[in-house]
Amino acid sequence: MESGPEYTIPRMTAFAGALDRLAAIPSLDLWAPPSPIHGLPRLGAALGGGPRLLVKRDDAIPFGFGGNKVRKVAIVAAAAVAEGADTLLSVGGVQSNSARVVAAVAAQAGLRCVLVANGRRPDPLTGNALLVSLLGAEVHYVETREERAPAMARIAEALRREGRHPYEIPLGASTPLGALGFVRAVGEMAAQGVVPDVIVHATSSGGTQAGLVAGCALHGLPTRVLGISADDPAPSVRGAVARIIAGMGPLLGVDGEALALARPIDVDAAHVGGGYGVPSPASLEAADLFARLEALFADHTYTAKALAGLVHHIRCGAFTAGQTVLFWHTGGQAGLFA
Template sequence: MSHDLTRLEAALARYPRVTLLEGPTPLQKLSRLSALPDMNGCTLYVKRDDLTGLGGGGNKLRKLEFLLGEALAQGADTLVTWGGLQSNHARLTAAVAARQGLACELILTQSGVRTDDDYRLNGNVLLDGLFGPTIHRLPQGAAPEPFAADLVEQLERQGRKPFVMPLGGSSPTGCLGYAACAAEILHQGNALGLQFDRIIVPNGSSGTHSGLLAGLTEARSSTRITGFTVLGTQEQAYAATLDKTRQVLQLLDDSTSLSGETLSIDGSQRGDAYGVPTEAMREATRLLASHEGLLTDPVYGGKAFAGLLASVRNGAFPAGSHLLFLMTGGLPGIFAYRSAYD
């Protein structure tokens, strides 16, 4: 296979990391979906990052391995982070704090789109409370960053040592988790005797996409990535992902450059706004569940998988292509979106 794994793994080894995963997540072929006529001879696989175990699983645990390594190296005793009411990152930060015996402060913001009880009380927000963090619910429209800054000052005055986890865990350090995932995927491809032509990911805070792209670039892999933005516009997601990928590459190897032409962002599946269900998302999540018995969330994975299906059906990939979809988890969100499936 055409890549340099040793180069990538040596770069990652320089950073503190706390193991939170139980080993590599499975890589599975979607045999029934791949056999459908409208898949145009493409073979679909999934990378099961919904099966990371701790706290209900999900992609944020990979980022938290490196963020927690940094936090413990600084002597932190409290993790502070923020996100929406249904934030997967907030849930997993609370779970990691519980596992490590650390205090945790979650700052949760209200949705301007969803106000129903399923969204406000079920899904991730229900699980958050089970892990025992202190939860701060901000009113609609309140900015979490200044609240977090004030909270950190208050904790420091109390003699605590807080460490701020960024939104989605998607700082350059957090993104190293997906550079490590890139190495894991390359190893698994080697074992299968194949190289993926394209990896498809949801793009929210851009950390998963940026980390993977940085890792593949550092490993000199020819595998391309397409991210379907679910949060910002296509232009916003492109700019944020390009900037973040370059920052991650600075951590890995400051001699490695990245051309903007390497970055592929698709805005066709975002819908009216972040978290707003689309008909394509509903069809994609139902198709994956009914043909493969697999569940993907309605906010991230559902929209990205809809994008993959649309691309394949439209002939974007030649017959014989090996396509890998990254299942990022977020399954508790399904229960918060019950009404979307009525």
């Protein structure tokens, strides 16, 4: 764990009051933050020195096998409970980390969970699909990504007709409300005494990056946030991140459009390789280095691609020796058992 000077959080006057509004937004009490931060000295040395490397261990969040989705779903599910929901619905791939966290939250809150997954049911069940089944969620399988949201809407409608109270959680819980979990996480990191020059992380549906970028702006940190795409091209991820940040405006009582423009939204989509979930030579090498030098695990869909980006940027000399680069480990390790 990094220890540093007490960090006093400066506030940007344009967004005054936003952090007080954030503090008042309910969240389920699933775990006790912070997730640990520590150095990656052997990885840094193997990459030839360069910047000081740190890792923020959201993979070590102790609820439901952890990961970035715990931060988002904790807030979204609190809204569902406040509305009197009796069923949580969500969507994702068969090995969705997000769907696993929704199922875990539902189990702990005593709610029913219905998931729509695109792809084929693994036989035998593996990875997140196995965990979701252990958690007691009901899974409806569809063939394509496009069929997921309409199927969830149909199931929600049918439940309403039965007199139940379903609450729909979109892909990755990447709504403005869910992304506030990462605005909070930036405050958590600063309170640990760590203000890196750069944060590098895996990005996909955009909620994590939206929270990190808006969080750095709202907490007045100079940190640059670099999202490494797991699938979509950079303009599409950037657009999603900007829309999510803009949507935080009404929740925080500030101008969301101005907040979305307050910081650059940096997305690097050069490390997707053969596609979503397909390991590349660079992501395999990066995951090997992570495990063999630091005893940390990266999944092939998200975090190994992000690490491939980190390794690439370090080898290219994109970060200087005096800089601190924090790899935000977003979890996903259950995918290694898929």
